[in-house]
Amino acid sequence: MSRGLNLGEPDAADLLQAVADFLAQTVAPRLEGREAFLAKVAVNTLGIVRRQLMQDGDGALLQPLNAEADAMLAASGQMTGGQDRLRALADAIRSGVLAHDDPALRSLVLRLAAARVSVEQPAYGSLKLVPDTTGEHQPPPQA
Amino acid sequence: MTVEAGLPVQALAMRLGGHEGAIENLVRLSGGASQETWRFELVTAHMRQALILRRAPGGHDLSAEPVAIGLAGEARLLRAIVPHGVAAPRVVHVLEAPDGLGTGYVMECVEGETLPRRLQRDAAFAGARERFAADCGAALARVHAVALAPGVLPGQSDGAGAQLVRYEQIFRSFDSARPAFEIAFRQLKQTLPAAAPPTLVHGDFRLGNLMLDATGLKCLLDWELAHLGDPVEDLAWLCVPSWRFGQTARPVGGIGALGDLLDAYERAGGRPVDRARFDWWLVFGTLKWGIMCLMMYRAFEQGLDRSVERAAIGRRTSETELDLMLLLEGRL
Incomplete structure (x- = not known):
């Protein structure tokens, strides 16, 4: 998402953070049982939305993976790119055009999954097993 | 204490406690994406008893899994297996139409803890954690040794081949x-492993459905996915990465070691576990949970359950994609 306009107003991430903090700090402590559980789920859900907005705005995170997928699909004579990239990959594996036990394919699919988990659940345990995961649990690169 | 008092329990109170029966401290418990679980106290002039009501949302069975036996089936199964020494809750009453609460049953309230994070971390459960994997192995050996009377469960075996086809x-x-x-x-x-002799399988044997106290495993809950099938399914499901709740390096529920689980299982009479069969079920279980997440999101998408829990669970599918790749690479 763009943080460059500098209109002196909160951007979408700020608004989501404010709502999440309100739910977590003010609402959740007053709830019990299932409602307290659902409040926690709600807070986590807003976190997914916030991280996804930021990732969509900064396509650099996924771009190398997408380029790798496109190259792999092109090498096997498949249509590439765009919104249907995952669909093309999935179909090529299902039909056997891409060998399901090819180490390069498996490595790519693993990193694609890790990129999604880093948005949807940055604290998920298995992410620690993927050394080059891009996610906000890692310090941002120096400018 | 009562968070949701919206359940009309007057008829149930009189059914269970007679004319002087009353239900107090009714509270919905947090767990259970496909079923409601309520805790309450039945009060009469002479006694006060804690009980659990298991009930389908809105009174209608809404399980994501098409072969779930439903709450009536679960009650029938519990009544059949408790006499075999399986550590499962005793059923007190199966709901009937005049109770006005839809489908479900009332069972005894077993005191203990089911929340995975507490079981993994709280000092009170340090001793229970030591023996957790072995407790689970012994408990599963007992489940898998039950010879069910015909008709308690659907007769057809739901083994590896059938489940793989269905989930695809x-x-x-x-x-x-x-x-x-x-x-x-x-x-x-x-x-695909060869078919196993049809065996009673719990079907959802994992942290969250296991009740522990400080001394160890006390009670096996949530039998709605029970079926006849391959017993190794239960052993592997307990070890699916999602059920390790963040403690990835400890395969058995994020608490124990795999060797302890399998050793205790075999010592308690379970058939020796072939490692390739176990690995197959571990990968399949991970895939199955990913598909179940999509199924549960479907209930939201179709307007059957608009809770934030059902919406958000669709976004847990990616964790199973990551785990599948790590498992297949031998890194998990």
Whole structure:
């Protein structure tokens, strides 16, 4: 998402953070049982939305993976790119055009999954097993 | 204490406690995405008893899994297996139409803890954690030794081959592009294990459905996915990465070691576990949980359950894609 306009107003991430903090700090402590559980789920859900907005705005995170997928699909004579990239990959594996036990394919699919988990659940345990995961649990690169 | 008092329990109170019967401190418990679980106290002039009501949302069975036996089936199964020494709750009453609460049953309230994070971390459960894997192995050996009378469960065995076909059909109906699932499907078809002798399988044996106290495993809950099938399914499901709740390096529920589980299982009379069969079920269980997440999101999408829990669970599918790839690479 763009943080460059500098209109002196909160951007979408700020608004989501404010709502999440309100739910977590003010609402959740007053709830019990299932409602307290659902409040926690709600807070986590807003976190997914916030991280996804930021990732969509900064396509650099996924771009190398997408380029790798496109190259792999092109090498096997498949249509590439765009919104249907995952669909093309999935179909090529299902039909056997891409060998399901090819180490390069498996490595790519693993990193694609890790990129999604880093948005949807940055604290998920298995992410620690993927050394080059891009996610906000890692310090941002120096400018 | 009562958070949701919206359940009309007057008829149930009189059914269980007679004319002077009353239900107090009714509270819905947090767990259970497909069933409601309520705790309450039945009060009469002479006694006060804690009980659990298991009930389908809105009174209608809404399980994501098409072969779930439903709450009536679960009650029938519990009544059949408790006499075999299986540590399962005793059923007190199966709901009937005049109770006005839809489908479900009332069972005894076993005191203990089910929340995974507390079981993994709280000092009170340090001793229970030491023996957790062995407790689970012994408990599963007892479940798998039960010879059920005909008719308690559907007769057809739901083993590896049948489940693989069914979950692929379900997954195809979603039009969800998941390269990791496609890799897993191909791998699982290539390595399908031979059919196992039909055995009583719990079907959802994992942290969250296991009640512990400080001394160890006390009670096996949530039998709605029980079926006849391959017993190794239960052993592997307990070790599916999602059920390790963050403690990835400890395969058995994020608490114990795999060797302890399998040793205790065999010592307690379970058939020796073939490692390739276990690995197959571990990969399949991970894939199945990913598809179940999509199924549960479906209930939200179709307007059957608009809770934030049902919406958000669809976004847990990616964790199973990652776990599948790590499992297939031998890194998990």
